[in-house]
Amino acid sequence: MNMPRRSHAPRRDRHGRGPRGPILPMSIPGWRTRADQFDDLLAWELGEYKKRLGRAMARIDFAVMEVPGGDPAPWESGVPLARYLPFERPAKIHGRVIFYRMPILSALRTDPDPRMLIHSIVTSQLATALNRMPEDIDYLAG
Numbered sequence: 001m002n003m004p005r006r007s008h009a010p011r012r013d014r015h016g017r018g019p020r021g022p023i024l025p026m027s028i029p030g031w032r033t034r035a036d037q038f039d040d041l042l043a044w045e046l047g048e049y050k051k052r053l054g055r056a057m058a059r060i061d062f063a064v065m066e067v068p069g070g071d072p073a074p075w076e077s078g079v080p081l082a083r084y085l086p087f088e089r090p091a092k093i094h095g096r097v098i099f100y101r102m103p104i105l106s107a108l109r110t111d112p113d114p115r116m117l118i119h120s121i122v123t124s125q126l127a128t129a130l131n132r133m134p135e136d137i138d139y140l141a142g
Contacts, residue, residue, distance in 0.1 A: 038101055039064060041115075045122045052139050053130070060129050061096040068100050079103045081121050084128045097125045 032040070042064065050057055068080050081104050086095040104121065108114040119140065127134040135141055 034105070035101060038105065041118055042099060042122070045118055048139060049122065049126055049137070053126075053137065056130055057126070059092065059094040060126075061093045063096055063098045064101055065098055066100070067102050081107060082125045084125050086129075095129055097129055099125075 046057075046062060068083070072078065072080055080100060082097060082099045084095055084097050087093055099121070104118070108117060111117045123134045123138050127137055130137065
């Protein structure tokens with residue numbers, strides 16, 4: 001007499017050793033990697049500026065890279081945390097702000113208030129991109 005297979009039996013990988021599929025469900029915080037959490041924090045900060053500045057940010061592109069490529073520019077001291085790269089005009093996008101994940105995460109380890117460090121980096125780069133003073137666009141200062 002053959003016993004029917006249980007349909008709810010745990011699945012194994014093709015070698016029969018471990019569970020098949022993700023260990024953690026996507027609904028719990030452990031699913032998010034540190035890179036995802038960093039991207040979320042940066043997106044939240046940029047979203048706050050988007051609420052306040054609106055169309056002024058429409059022609060700026062944003063990117064995240066792991067580390068800066070090549071040596072720092074002559075006017076930069078140490079490893080840059082972010083850069084603004086203006087594009088030739090006329091173009092639909094006027095420039096790109098690049099945030100460097102690993103240098104920022106390294107700086108966050110020594111900073112007592114990580115959210116404020118992210119805020120100051122975003123504020124300074126956005127002010128440069130918009131050709132304005134950081135104090136003029138900083139939503140925490142007003």
